[in-house]
Amino acid sequence: MATANSNRQQKQRQPAAAAAAVVKRKPVFVKVDHLKPGTKNHNLIVKVLSFDTVLEKGPRPAAVAASQRLRNTRIAECLVGDETGTILLTARNEQVDLVKPGTTIIIRNAKIDMFKGSMRLAVDIWGRIQVTEPANFAVKEDNNLSLVEYELVTVAADE
Secondary structure: OHHHHHHHHHHHHHHHHHHHOOOOOOOOEOOHHHOOOOOEEEEEEEEEEEEEEEEEEOOOHHHHHHOOOOOOEEEEEEEEEEOOEEEEEEEEHHHHHOOOOOOEEEEEEEEEEEEOOEEEEEOOOOOEEEEEOOOOOOOOOOOEHHHOOOOOOOOOOOO
């Protein structure tokens, strides 16, 4: 009987010990001009230059009665940048409230989405946008990475 209790106590202590062993690593921040198509896990500190609401719609009245968990969908495109260049950020739902022109934001775990052949910065559920103190850099507005068009080229294997 004593052995069963001691085994339970050991099992209860193991998760706590495993949680204490988790070591978080410091985020590595990159500059806008280092962003490439198809990449992810980017951390940036940028200023918001402009803001344009692309989509704003609520749930249909019939759907509201069926399910209360449906919510409004909001999408905005924001031009953000740092001292190396600018890129369009696609903000969704709650993120739209954070990205107002003139604010400085920290973007964590962002990815590059392709939209009509050009790059867009996006933050999904695994990432985070956070408003911070105003940065003391001047944004380089003449290097907009979202204006560069990319084309997907398939390379045929030699037979």
